[in-house]
Amino acid sequence: MLSRMKLHFPILAGSLALLGLVGCVSPTAVDFDRAAVETIRDYKCFTIDAREIRENYQDVVLSPIVDRRIVAALSAELKAKGYTDECANPDFRVTFNTVTQTRTEIEDYGAGAFRRYHYYSLGAFNRIEIDQYEEGTFVVDIIDASSNELVWRGAYRQRLGWSAPSDEEVRRIVSEILAGFPPGSTGE
DSSP states (O other): OHHHHHHHHHHHHHHHHHHHHHHOOOSEEEEEOGGGHHHHHTOOBEEEOOHHHHHTTSOOOSOHHHHHHHHHHHHHHHHHTTOBSOOSSOSEEEEEEEEEEEEEEEEEEEEEEEEETTTTEEEEEEEEEEEEEEEEEEEEEEEETTTOOEEEEEEEEEEOOSSOOOHHHHHHHHHHHHTTOSTTTTOO
């Protein structure tokens, strides 16, 4: 009996690990221009587009408070990676945007039976739950300063709450997005 248990344990453990991996869906997505990887790796200096500049080419829907939190988090994260923002001619520009979308989740729990005690009859019901919520996507773009071309994009998606994200939440999200910058830093 013990030998059978030893035989099945690795299979069970492997199955549980696989289920754990399948159940983990990252809210972060990264894409980049494969042809620009060497150029990106040579970057030393950055600039972050000001709110007024971003208003010229995108809808700016963030509050100025959240906007400042994001700029501070982006700057801190890039400096921690060894980049600087103290130069006359930056190698790349950083810009960001948010997009919201209404999502609907429908959960059908199937039919269930119930009994009415006074009449001793049977019936059935179907329980369906509908959840409608706002989902936000935060997008960070890296634009090559010399060619003015998008070379790297990171996005983070999550269900939105009622309040604006705190400084700590913004730093965590920016850190997760920029974990894949520059390309190759996390094994891309």
